[in-house]
Amino acid sequence: MLLITRDSELQRAACSALEDALKRTHIEKQKAIARFDEDYANLLLGCESVAHALLAELNMWLLLKEEKPDEAWNHLVDAQMASIYAARAHDGFRHLEHHHQRLEAIEHLVFPRQVFVSSGMLVGFQECSICRRDYDGCEHLVGRPYMGQFCYIIARDIDLDHVAIVEHPADKRCRVERFNAEGGTRNRMTWKIEPDATDA
Numbered sequence: 001m002l003l004i005t006r007d008s009e010l011q012r013a014a015c016s017a018l019e020d021a022l023k024r025t026h027i028e029k030q031k032a033i034a035r036f037d038e039d040y041a042n043l044l045l046g047c048e049s050v051a052h053a054l055l056a057e058l059n060m061w062l063l064l065k066e067e068k069p070d071e072a073w074n075h076l077v078d079a080q081m082a083s084i085y086a087a088r089a090h091d092g093f094r095h096l097e098h099h100h101q102r103l104e105a106i107e108h109l110v111f112p113r114q115v116f117v118s119s120g121m122l123v124g125f126q127e128c129s130i131c132r133r134d135y136d137g138c139e140h141l142v143g144r145p146y147m148g149q150f151c152y153i154i155a156r157d158i159d160l161d162h163v164a165i166v167e168h169p170a171d172k173r174c175r176v177e178r179f180n181a182e183g184g185t186r187n188r189m190t191w192k193i194e195p196d197a198t199d200a
């Protein structure tokens, strides 16, 4: 189903099947966490990440067929991130690195080259998502799985410092979507000039 030529109804049915699988996996993961079975909980975290990656890619193809490339792009980025996370969740998903390479190829062959933006932040306090303490003082590592959950930083007291154009952004969803053109703004995906909302 991971092809643009596939029937949209069949792709939507595949999405529903994946959503059901995600619910069942989540219940199974809660049971594994309850009995402190970290290896199995992390394996199921990997299963969830794979399902998220497949769902996001299916949604990307569906949105491209609906001529919604900006939304499709966000799903492509979700699929790429989920496949990286699956490989990190458990050794059983190491092979997902190949799947990620395929998604990188789709990025370059299907979508136009993007101009990425990165924002510099001043963060007052970095909280660890696992132990909720100061990330600098705890033993957890961002992106690593702990009992079926990935560690990430919760930034508190944020101030925007600067915005910059970058080649390799942390989040590829941060990009230049439109730029000023005669008669409105040009969409970088479709190349169409869209009238300014204020002119309407």
Ligand SMILES: [Zn+2]
Residues within 6 Å of the ligand: 128, 129, 130, 131, 132, 133, 135, 138, 139, 140
């Ligand atoms: Zn921690």
